[in-house]
Amino acid sequence: MKDQFNRTIDYLRISVTDRCDFRCRYCMPENGITKRRHADILTLEEIAEIADAFIDLGISKIRLTGGEPLVRKGIAELCRQLKSNHFLKELALTTNGTLLPQYADILKNSGVDRLNISLDTLREDRFRSITRVGNLRETLKGIEAAERAGFTGTKINTVLIGGFNDDEITDLVGLTRDRDLTVRFIELMPIGEAARWPGTAFMDANVVTERVPELQYLGSDGVAELYRLPGAVGTVGLIRPLSHSFCGACSRIRLTADGMLKPCLHSDLEIPLRGLHGEKLISALKDGICRKPARHYIDRDGVSGTEKRLMSEIGG
Numbered sequence: 001m002k003d004q005f006n007r008t009i010d011y012l013r014i015s016v017t018d019r020c021d022f023r024c025r026y027c028m029p030e031n032g033i034t035k036r037r038h039a040d041i042l043t044l045e046e047i048a049e050i051a052d053a054f055i056d057l058g059i060s061k062i063r064l065t066g067g068e069p070l071v072r073k074g075i076a077e078l079c080r081q082l083k084s085n086h087f088l089k090e091l092a093l094t095t096n097g098t099l100l101p102q103y104a105d106i107l108k109n110s111g112v113d114r115l116n117i118s119l120d121t122l123r124e125d126r127f128r129s130i131t132r133v134g135n136l137r138e139t140l141k142g143i144e145a146a147e148r149a150g151f152t153g154t155k156i157n158t159v160l161i162g163g164f165n166d167d168e169i170t171d172l173v174g175l176t177r178d179r180d181l182t183v184r185f186i187e188l189m190p191i192g193e194a195a196r197w198p199g200t201a202f203m204d205a206n207v208v209t210e211r212v213p214e215l216q217y218l219g220s221d222g223v224a225e226l227y228r229l230p231g232a233v234g235t236v237g238l239i240r241p242l243s244h245s246f247c248g249a250c251s252r253i254r255l256t257a258d259g260m261l262k263p264c265l266h267s268d269l270e271i272p273l274r275g276l277h278g279e280k281l282i283s284a285l286k287d288g289i290c291r292k293p294a295r296h297y298i299d300r301d302g303v304s305g306t307e308k309r310l311m312s313e314i315g316g
C-alpha cells in the first residue's frame with residue numbers, strides 16, 4: 001500500500017514485548033520499565049491477526065523486535081504462524097543475542113529468514129557497563145550459534161556512541177574480514193533515555209570511513225550505505241537517521257507491544273488497534289498508513305517527537 005507521499009509501505013516492525021533481560025543505558029532506565037500487565041500486551045493470536053491484516057494490505061516483510069523478542073514465551077510458535085502466510089516474503093528478528101544458543105536452531109526451523117544481533121563493543125567491561133547486566137561472551141556465542149544454525153547475511157547492530165565505542169571502530173569493522181556479517185554502525189538517536197545524553201555522545205557515522213579509509217563504497221540499500229574492506233567476506237553499513245534522513249524512502253510501519261500502530265518511530269501519533277477485527281481493523285491500518293508523516297523532525301540538538309516512549313516499548 002502507498003501512503004499519502006507515494007511511499008510504498010511494505011515493512012512492518014512488531015514489538016512483541018517491552019521486557020528485556022538487558023538494561024542498555026541508552027534504551028532503558030536502570031530499574032527497567034514500569035511493567036505493563038500481561039493483559040495490556042497483545043496476545044500472540046492478536047499479533048498474528050493484525051499481521052495477517054497488514055499482509056493483506058501489502059506488507060511483505062516483518063521484523064520481530066522488542067524489548068527482547070526471545071524473552072517472549074511462544075515466540076517460535078508466533079514465527080511459524082506468521083510464516084504460514086505465504087504472502088509474507090521475509091521474516092526477520094532483532095535480538096541482543098544472549099538467548100540464541102538455545103533459540104537459533106528453533107528460529108531457523110520456525111521460518112525466520114534473517115537475524116540482526118546487537119553488539120556495541122568487543123570489550124567485556126564496556127559490554128557490562130553499556131548493558132548494565134550483559135555478558136559479552138554470551139552475545140558472541142549467540143552470533144556463533146546463528147552462524148551454525150545456517151543463518152546467512154546476519155547483521156550486527158552497533159550503536160555509535162561518542163566517548164564510548166568510537167575507538168573500537170577498526171576492531172568492529174574487522175569482524176567482517178572472514179565472516180559473512182554486515183556490521184552496521186547506527187547513529188545514536190535522542191529517544192527515551194538517550195534523549196537526555198550530552199551532545200558529545202551523538203556522532204556522525206562518517207567517522208567510520210574517516211577511521212577506516214580503506215573501506216570501499218558499494219552503494220546504498222535504502223537505509224544503510226554499504227562498504228567493504230578490500231577482500232573481506234562481510235560488509236559494513238552506515239545508518240544515519242540524524243545526519244542523513246532517509247524518510248523519503250521509508251517503507252516502515254510499527255506495531256507496539258500494547259497494540260498501537262505507530263506510523264513513524266519519531267512521532268507521537270499512535271492508532272489503537274486492540275479489539276478491532278475484519279473491516280474495522282483494515283480501515284484502522286489504512287488510516288495509520290495514510291497518516292505516516294513526511295519526515296521526522298529530530299536532529300542532533302533536538303529530541304525525537306516520541307520522547308514519552310522508550311525504545312524498548314516501540315521496538316527499535
Ligand code: SAM
Nearest residue numbers: 066067068094095096118157188189194311316
Ligand atoms: N533487544 C533487541 C536488541 O537489542 O537487539 C531488540 C530491541 S532494541 C530496542 C533494537 C535496536 O535498537 C538495538 O540494536 C538497539 O541498539 C537500538 N537502539 C535502542 N535505543 C537506541 C537509540 N537511542 N538510538 C539508536 N539505536 C537504539
Ligand code: SF4
Nearest residue numbers: 020022024027067096
Ligand atoms: Fe534490551 Fe535491546 Fe533495549 Fe538493550 S537495546 S535494553 S537489549 S531492548
